[in-house]
Amino acid sequence: MNIEFSAEDELFRQEVQAFLAEKVTPEMRREAERTTTVFAEKDLAMRWQEILVEQGWAVPAWPVEHGGIDWSPNQKYIWGEECAKAHAPGLIPLGLRMLAPVLFKYGTPEQKAEYLPKILSGEHYWCQGYSEPGSGSDLSSLKTSAVKDGDDYIVNGSKIWTTHAHFADHIFCLVRTDSNVKPQAGISFLLIPMDLPGITVDPIITIADDHEVNAVFFDDVRVPQSNRVGPENEGWTVAKYLLEFERGGGGASAGIRESIASLKEIASREVDGLEPLIEDPGFAGAIAQLEIQNDALYYQELMTLDRLSKGESPGPGSSLAKNSSVEINQQINNLKVEAIQYYGLPNANKISLNGHSDEWVGPGYAETVMPRFINGRAASIFGGSKEVQKNIIAKAVLGL
Ligand SMILES: Cc1cc2nc3c(=O)[nH]c(=O)nc-3n(C[C@H](O)[C@H](O)[C@H](O)COP(=O)(O)OP(=O)(O)OC[C@H]3O[C@@H](n4cnc5c(N)ncnc54)[C@H](O)[C@@H]3O)c2cc1C
Secondary structure (H helix, E strand, O other): OOOOOOHHHHHHHHHHHHHHHHOOOOOHHHHHHHHHOOOOHHHHHHHHHHHHHHHOOOOOOHHHHHOOOOOHHHHHHHHHHHHHHHHOOOOOHHHHHHHHHHHHOOHHHHHHHHHHHHHHEEEEEEEEEEOOOEEEEOOHHHHOOOEEEOOOOEEEEEEEEEOOOOOOEEEEEEEEOOOOOOHHHEEEEEEEEEEOOEEEEEEEEEOOOOOEEEEEEEEEEEEEHEEEEEOOOEEEHHHHHHHHHHHOOOOHHHHHHHHHHHHHHHHHHHHEEOOOOHHHHHHHHHHHHHHHHHHHHHHHHHHHHHHHOOOOOOHHHHHHHHHHHHHHHHHHHHHHHHHHHHHHHHOOOOOOOOOOEOOOOOOOOOOOOHHHHHHHHHHHHHOOOOHHHHHHHHOOOOOO
């Protein structure tokens, strides 16, 4: 495996660094650093998307004729790495990185023409309607039904944990179109505008006090059959293809390196007895352990990159990388909470100053620690839970 970036790659890196230095303003960087939820704030993400669209760099992975760029896997990796180093805002992946690849592969010419330009421009904002109460890991047991009526389907049922459904104007949904076959064989993939009569969105407020996820209800919602992607009852194949993109993010180690740097910063300012916490051998050792784990993740990513450069699929490496990156991030959050001590009290950020203000009363570096710690727990569940990834690794890597 070749793990060196070429001179040409390094020139590209310099071009990316210059662009990010100019476009990620200090305000934008601060806003991105204050994000504690899984996705960036919608407004921030859309502002960043607009800048990248103008530069032509919003969707490197799309086919060139649809606005993509002919970057090599190495260049795409460098782009992700440098964005993390620059603390650039994240883009919302639902339309750009999850639905779009599905439309390229399974969409009709009409669906591509209708949806892709609006995903890129930000005119359409999508959410993902896969999970249901009782159907998460066991997704193929989903029950939301779509029954044919003339040229339409009548959709009834509910979805849960739907990220950003309260912002979205469209939802891509898995629905049951046949209940008399094995579960995977009776599912279809539908594109549904959220303003259709019969759709309601209820907020779910998390223990971090964030409104990021929702429950979505469908009550006799009439959806044209032309909104189906792929053949009827073959939605499971479409759904699994989309999950490859949801899970195969890649390039997490660069972001983790930044988090470890901020952990070190906190540990050098917080005091344990008379000395900065970072001087404590136990604490310093725990940080070093995380750095070693992250180096291992980095090499795992380079191995995946090597496969991609040879035209191969990412393989089970994406499951290994997902679990490692989630575990390292959670351990960083644990140490940060330990370091900031009483500033980590749940909802401490709501403590009023003199009873008149809701301004944060602790040091700036502590403000996001507890919300991130709480939100970070969800990463073991979404996009394929830790145990489900381990099952994949057990089969694909260990041959069990
Ligand atoms: C913050 C957040 C955002 C989300 N956003 C979306 C979204 O936008 N759209 C969407 O459709 N869904 C979304 N989800 C849902 C997510 O995909 C599911 O929560 C996930 O698939 C797990 O399903 P579940 O919640 O039903 O848990 P279950 O499947 O009931 O799992 C419960 C526990 O059992 C374990 N388990 C289950 N099956 C096995 C097995 N075979 N072997 C070993 N252990 C197992 C799991 O690992 C887990 O620990 C989101 C979830 C979260 C937390």
